[in-house]
Amino acid sequence: MQDMKRRDFMRLLGATGAVSGLTVMGIPTSVLAKASGKVIVVGGGFGGATCAQYLKRWGPDLDVTLIEKDAKYVTCPFSNIVIGGEMSLDQITHSYDGMKARGIKVITDEVTGVDAGAKKVSLKGGQTMSADALVLSPGISFRYGTVENDDKVAESMPHAWKAGPQTMMLRKQIESMKDGGVVLIVPPKNPFRCPPGPYERASLIASYFTKNKPKSRIIIVDSKPKHSKQGAFHAAWKHVYGLGEGKMIQWVSGDDGGPVIKIDPSTMTVEKEFGDKYQGDVINFIPNQKANVLVEKAGLTNKDGWCDVHQNTFESKVAKGVYVLGDASVATPMPKSGHAATSQAKNCAAAIVSMMAGQSAPTPTYANTCYSLVSPDFGISVAAVYAFKDGGIKKVVGGVTPPHPKEKDRFYKNEAKYAKGWYKSITMEMFG
Ligand SMILES: Cc1cc2nc3c(=O)[nH]c(=O)nc-3n(C[C@H](O)[C@H](O)[C@H](O)COP(=O)(O)OP(=O)(O)OC[C@H]3O[C@@H](n4cnc5c(N)ncnc54)[C@H](O)[C@@H]3O)c2cc1C
Incomplete structure (x- = not known):
């Protein structure tokens, strides 16, 4: 990392952990445990699965429902290794059984409509459901019509930008x-x-x-x-x-x-x-992109096709009680990454649980780390810590792996090992 030593960065990164001792961002867990109400989370990927897990962890009496259209989730992280032939799709496929065991209600169905004002969703299966808070983390859609023929080639020129x-x-x-x-x-x-x-x-x-x-x-x-x-x-x-x-x-x-x-x-x-x-x-x-059509149809996107949110809670700027996480949201300067989505999800869960326990939302700190594999045993990374300041997310510190000096191969081998450890721990946190 360029701007600072890894040791100092890890110390700062530790400071972004939401839980310390018996408090969550300074709010006693005993106070949070009083939270009651119903939350629906749409999308069981990095943002949605993490948010559902932490809502239930910090607010055990909350009624938490996760609606996801697919029975299993295939991660985009590590899908490039599958394309390179060093891992199978099974190794990056995860079930929702662990979430069910925690008391989260998991519904496998597609959300076909969102009434943001009423915090209500309609499902393909015919059901409609409403909640006190709605969390939407449906990911991206493609912005077809920006490159000639871009809508005609998904079969002959696979984008592979949604893993599966x-x-x-x-x-x-x-x-x-x-x-x-x-x-x-x-x-x-x-x-x-x-x-x-x-x-x-x-x-x-x-x-x-x-x-x-x-x-x-x-x-x-x-x-x-x-x-x-x-x-x-x-x-x-x-x-x-x-x-x-x-x-x-x-x-x-x-x-x-x-x-x-x-x-x-x-x-x-x-x-x-x-x-x-x-x-x-x-x-x-790989086509140009925008927020998933679900949030677009719900009227939650801006003129550029992404969802503006209050960057301390990820509540939509146009619909109260509706939260948009992950790739679909505008979280600049955070990148659209799985790690960023999980960091947003934890802070959003803390805000919702606090408010449902009669407290105000805590001030968040966010983090992101993106490892990339140059080969299965050669890694590089970018990492940063962000604070919420003056009404928006601001980068506090971060850096990128320096350009490769030949004599330091071991350093890059270690980065590849950290990448594998990162994958194991983040998917465990989401689905374990
Ligand atoms: C090749 C590749 C490699 C990547 N590598 C990394 C990496 O190493 N590290 C990293 O941090 N990030 C990585 N990413 C980025 C990461 O995958 C995304 O940023 C992350 O998935 C965003 O999370 P999300 O919750 O916004 O969306 P997603 O994880 O895509 O989750 C959205 C979920 O919503 C569901 N859904 C959508 N519409 C509906 C609907 N109408 N009804 C019900 N369910 C619905 C989808 O099925 C999906 O499960 C990579 C991405 C790609 C393409």
Whole structure:
């Protein structure tokens, strides 16, 4: 980490832990335990599952219902390793049984409508339900119509930006590609889910190629002039795979030819604004993004397609008693990451439980760590701690793994180990 020593950062990170002794952010747990009321949480991913868990943990008498359309949750974190062939989809698939055992009511159904004013949801199965507080963490939808043909290619050019069948489609295409072939990765414009994700994906496909198809190449055709963890990724690529035209990984900046404006599945080409065309044997086109259509239809999004929230509680700015977490919300400067969603979820749960116990919401502190694997045993990370100040979230401290100095391989091996530990503990917290 650049700006400070890891030891100091970990100390600060510890200070963001919501619970200390018998208090939650300074409020005695005995006071919180008096909370009563009904909360419905929609979406059993990073934001929703964590929020439901902490609502029940801190407010044991609360009536907490989680509504999730799928019976099991497949994490996007570590799905790039599945695409690289080093893990199976089963290893990143989680059930809701642990949540049920804690007393959370889990309903497997799709929410088809939200009446934000009445805090009411309608389900595909025909039920309607209302609550004292509604938490929505439904993730993203794609902003189709911003790149020519972007709505026609999910089957032929899998985005794999929602983990599951799409992840396996992309894996299979890469597996059956000839040695010497080219994979194009087309990352979306900002803001989008997991800013380092496309670049981790390039790394783990390169790791697979190194072992299995060494003549193959990856070209990242970007619309952006710079990308997340750029210094660390580029230094690592140079060191591990080779970077540049004709090398295993090539990154084409948005400054080089402008943004991507068209994809053509019939010729397998990607076209930039000033006419440059790139052809691939496999194309991973990741569409531009917005908040999930569920919150859009509920009237909770702003003109840019994301949900404005009060950044101390994550209550919607347009609907009282309705909270929007995770990727769907505007939590700038926090990135749209799973870790960020869990941090928001814990603070939101603390706010709801406090208010339902007759207390005011505590002042939050947030944290985010995003590990990226350059190969299964070479990791880099970005981490930050945030405070709520002057009405918004402000970064207090943080940093990125420094560009790779050759003699420090052990350091990067440890980062990969921490990444695996992070995955284990965060999924345990969500589903255990
Ligand atoms: C390739 C990739 C790698 C990533 N790696 C990392 C990483 O290493 N670290 C990290 O911190 N983050 C990572 N992320 C980002 C992370 O996955 C997201 O930021 C996180 O999932 C956001 O949480 P969320 O709760 O907003 O949405 P989600 O986790 O997507 O949860 C939304 C849930 O809502 C459900 N849902 C949606 N609509 C409805 C409806 N109408 N009715 C009922 N249920 C509904 C969905 O089925 C889903 O389960 C990665 C993302 C990608 C794509």
